[in-house]
Amino acid sequence: MSTMASDSLRYARRLREAGVPEPQADAQAELMAEAFGFYAYNILTKDHFEAVLDARFARQDAKFEGRFNQLEGRLAEFEGRFAELDGRFVEVEGRFAELEAKFEKCFAEQDAKFESRFGAFEAKFERRLVEQEAKFEGRLGELEAGFNERLAAQGARMEGRFAALEKGQSLHTWMLGLIIITLVVPQLQAWLAAAALL
Numbered sequence: 001m002s003t004m005a006s007d008s009l010r011y012a013r014r015l016r017e018a019g020v021p022e023p024q025a026d027a028q029a030e031l032m033a034e035a036f037g038f039y040a041y042n043i044l045t046k047d048h049f050e051a052v053l054d055a056r057f058a059r060q061d062a063k064f065e066g067r068f069n070q071l072e073g074r075l076a077e078f079e080g081r082f083a084e085l086d087g088r089f090v091e092v093e094g095r096f097a098e099l100e101a102k103f104e105k106c107f108a109e110q111d112a113k114f115e116s117r118f119g120a121f122e123a124k125f126e127r128r129l130v131e132q133e134a135k136f137e138g139r140l141g142e143l144e145a146g147f148n149e150r151l152a153a154q155g156a157r158m159e160g161r162f163a164a165l166e167k168g169q170s171l172h173t174w175m176l177g178l179i180i181i182t183l184v185v186p187q188l189q190a191w192l193a194a195a196a197l198l
Helices: 001-016 021-044 045-167 169-196
Strands: none
Touching: 001 021, 045 169
């Protein structure tokens, strides 16, 4: 500010030397000093500009550092949570592995039980099937023997009748006997086959 005051005094002196009356030269110098003082006060110097920018950048840097520190804190918190979740996932996977092993063991035990039961059932079924086949074969043999006996008896009767017919019976009677034999024998065979299936 002292530089401005000395400049305004020099300005007033030069105005007086140039022939401007002293009160007018002093008034002009004062007005000039006030105008320049006002503007000089508001004029931005390089040092002032750098200081203001440095202060603003320092505030922004501090703000960003604070934000980054907050974000890093939150990221660390998230990483901790993720690590905790990873631990839980490992624990859950362990539990699933245990359950899977238990299920596999249970299934293996059930398979062994079923195999044992099915083996016993199959053996029992085979035994019963063999017994039933033996009974069926025996019964079928009995029916076949009975059928053969009856058939032999019928054959003997027929032979006797044919012999009697040949000895004197009419042709008509002989034909009637033949029709009866033709109808009776298939009927007997059907009856014996039905009895064998029972």
